[in-house]
Amino acid sequence: ETGVTQSPTHLIKTRGQQVTLRCSSQSGHNTVSWYQQALGQGPQFIFQYYREEENGRGNFPPRFSGLQFPNYSSELNVNALELDDSALYLCASSLVSSGANVLTFGAGSRLTVL
Amino acid sequence: AQSVTQPDIHITVSEGASLELRCNYSYGATPYLFWYVQSPGQGLQLLLKYFSGDTLVQGIKGFEAEFKRSQSSFNLRKPSVHWSDAAEYFCATWYSGGGADGLTFGKGTHLIIQP
Numbered sequence: 001e002t003g004v005t006q007s008p009t010h011l012i013k014t015r016g017q018q019v020t021l022r023c024s025s026q027s028g029h030n031t032v033s034w035y036q037q038a039l040g041q042g043p044q045f046i047f048q049y050y051r052e053e054e055n056g057r058g059n060f061p062p063r064f065s066g067l068q069f070p071n072y073s074s075e076l077n078v079n080a081l082e083l084d085d086s087a088l089y090l091c092a093s094s095l096v097s098s099g100a101n102v103l104t105f106g107a108g109s110r111l112t113v114l
Numbered sequence: 115a116q117s118v119t120q121p122d123i124h125i126t127v128s129e130g131a132s133l134e135l136r137c138n139y140s141y142g143a144t145p146y147l148f149w150y151v152q153s154p155g156q157g158l159q160l161l162l163k164y165f166s167g168d169t170l171v172q173g174i175k176g177f178e179a180e181f182k183r184s185q186s187s188f189n190l191r192k193p194s195v196h197w198s199d200a201a202e203y204f205c206a207t208w209y210s211g212g213g214a215d216g217l218t219f220g221k222g223t224h225l226i227i228q229p
Contacts, residue, residue, distance in 0.1 A: 042219030
């Protein structure tokens with residue numbers, strides 16, 4: 001079975017720009033979530049998607065948005081980039097949409113905002 | 115709100131020695147607890163999890179962890195470390211409620227292996 005794949009692996013943007021990060025879920029998984037990991041910190045939950053709708057969100061502003069497609073792949077979009085958005089963005093997929101469950105993580109997309 | 119504390123930012127252990135990484139959580143009910151490992155350039159890999167039942171859980175790569183409710187702890191152990199165990203280790207708990215259903219992570223412990 002294939003794991004979670006993310007693209008791009010690295011990218012550099014300037015403040016005020018917009019960015020789209022992509023994720024392909026592990027085969028058979030129907031739920032995808034995104035996490036932000038700042039340097040030296042643990043990952044922080046951004047949001048979760050199930051059946052192409054957001055069904056859970058952490059403490060992130062609306063300029064962080066996402067999409068989930070019928071094939072369960074996903075995008076994370078960040079508008080009006082700020083310097084503090086520089087981080088590793090991790091995508092994770094899972095089999096169920098509610099309750100504690102095991103997440104399979106991708107290797108991440110490292111975003112640098114200048 | 116739930117939180118996870120990993121008191122040790124860095125730990126250095128000699129190859130072949132035993133290891134214990136500490137994790138404390140704050141949560142009223144029975145928590146769902148996880149340990150993940152992150153190597154440079156890699157995503158997070160699940161080592162083990164505790165949902166219920168036996169408080170001593172076995173994981174991959176020879177790791178185990180013990181849930182102690184009285185101490186609000188879920189410490190990770192390995193009897194003999196290998197150089198390939200050098201990585202960042204994260205303890206996490208599953209958070210449900212308030213529209214946010216996901217993992218809450220500690221800040222991580224960086225494990226250094228001395229030859």
